Amino acid sequence: MKRKCSVAVRIAEALLATCLIAFGIMAPRFAVELRAQGQATSARLSGTVVDKTGADIAGATAILKGADTQFTRVFTTQTDGRFVFTLVPAGQYVLTVEKEGFKHYEQRGIVLGLAESANQDVTLEEFDTMKAGFTFDRLIQALEP
Numbered sequence: 001m002k003r004k005c006s007v008a009v010r011i012a013e014a015l016l017a018t019c020l021i022a023f024g025i026m027a028p029r030f031a032v033e034l035r036a037q038g039q040a041t042s043a044r045l046s047g048t049v050v051d052k053t054g055a056d057i058a059g060a061t062a063i064l065k066g067a068d069t070q071f072t073r074v075f076t077t078q079t080d081g082r083f084v085f086t087l088v089p090a091g092q093y094v095l096t097v098e099k100e101g102f103k104h105y106e107q108r109g110i111v112l113g114l115a116e117s118a119n120q121d122v123t124l125e126e127f128d129t130m131k132a133g134f135t136f137d138r139l140i141q142a143l144e145p
Helices: 002-041 129-143
Strands: 043-051 061-066 072-076 082-088 091-098 105-112 117-119 122-124
Touching: 043 061, 043 091, 043 105, 061 082, 072 082, 091 122, 105 122
Parallel strands: 043 117, 043 122
Antiparallel strands: 043 082, 061 072, 061 091, 091 105
């Protein structure tokens, strides 16, 4: 009985070793094919959102929308003002960035090609509440009888 078990164990070990060798030879090929497929079908867009003094703006909402498709991605900027959109299909896009207290930013005509990595930095202008208030006051005065 002991001899049969040791033969069975040796056969199992031999099969396992064969499988591991085959996997070791084939795995790199599969990895290269998968990496090539990912690179061939997608692009990447990144950038930094700052104010006019160059200070990073954390918590801004960056929205990437396909100009001709239903593709939409939303990203909130990190503490360093960075945003990154990965695995983006090739095509034409519109980038919008919003943050309370700042004017709305929109960049049209961003074209991303296959396996392209592009950068689009954004400078947001502060919203002038005094100017907006003054305009609103004038509007109310104009509407009063």
